């Protein structure tokens with residue numbers, strides 16, 4: 001790897017353009033590795049087309065009704081959140097193409113990533129409409145609302161913040177798809193979401209390895225970026241209609257919550273990169289590392305409180321259900 005050592009360039013000399021240039025070789029290596037391990041898959045093979053039938057309206061078919069849906073209520077909420085998140089791909093593409101550029105290995109990655117992400121929205125929508133899992137009219141209206149609002153990254157001011165964010169966000173998306181599959185109550189849905197989650201995992205690995213290289217060439221700046229994105233993290237779909245309400249259900253239902261965010265998203269990436277053990281930092285990097293440590297301890301404590309609230313709520317629900325049944 002012929003990247004400029006930090007001591008020669010000096011961390012204050014780093015600009016986004018220099019970082020992008022310095023990481024180009026790593027991007028090329030990671031892109032080639034990705035292309036080797038990412039196996040082609042066909043979204044159409046995962047859709048039970050024989051279950052599909054015409055809707056009302058132009059074709060005069062049958063209107064959607066809740067009773068037709070075979071997925072769980074929690075599955076319906078989470079599948080819609082996940083699909084709307086995937087739907088906003090044109091805005092995400094705009095953000096990363098603007099940040100990383102469309103030239104060389106970076107450009108090849110940006111386009112390849114976009115093509116893979118495009119498959120997720122296609123497959124999810126095909127599944128939901130074919131199986132009548134959710135209200136197609138509400139879904140289309142939510143998509144129009146969400147996409148019309150666009151998406152602006154919280155990290156568009158800095159390429160290191162952008163790389164750090166996507167390393168965690170791709171893993172968050174992987175876990176969210178996988179757990180949605182677990183709780184959706186349809187083995188076909190679970191199979192499709194496991195496949196999509198596998199793509200997200202490979203995206204995480206790409207960005208995580210890139211972040212590792214960034215921590216090597218510009219440790220102080222990368223450490224500050226990690227601290228900032230971890231302490232301010234929010235999911236890419238946060239702007240969609242009704243997100244707060246859906247997120248609360250998704251949290252209580254065990255698809256994605258503070259405990260999962262801390263244990264299954266933040267910690268695995270931070271541990272893999274040995275972020276808390278990196279030595280030789282300057283004052284700003286050291287401060288960022290300490291603040292990150294304090295934040296994680298606080299988050300862990302908050303997650304424990306959440307666990308207790310969740311357990312109490314689920315126990316109350318179970319007791320209510322038992323009383324109704326008895």
Ligand SMILES: [Fe+2]
Nearest residue numbers: 086117120200
């Ligand atoms: Fe995706």
Ligand SMILES: [Fe+2]
Nearest residue numbers: 170199200203
């Ligand atoms: Fe992804």
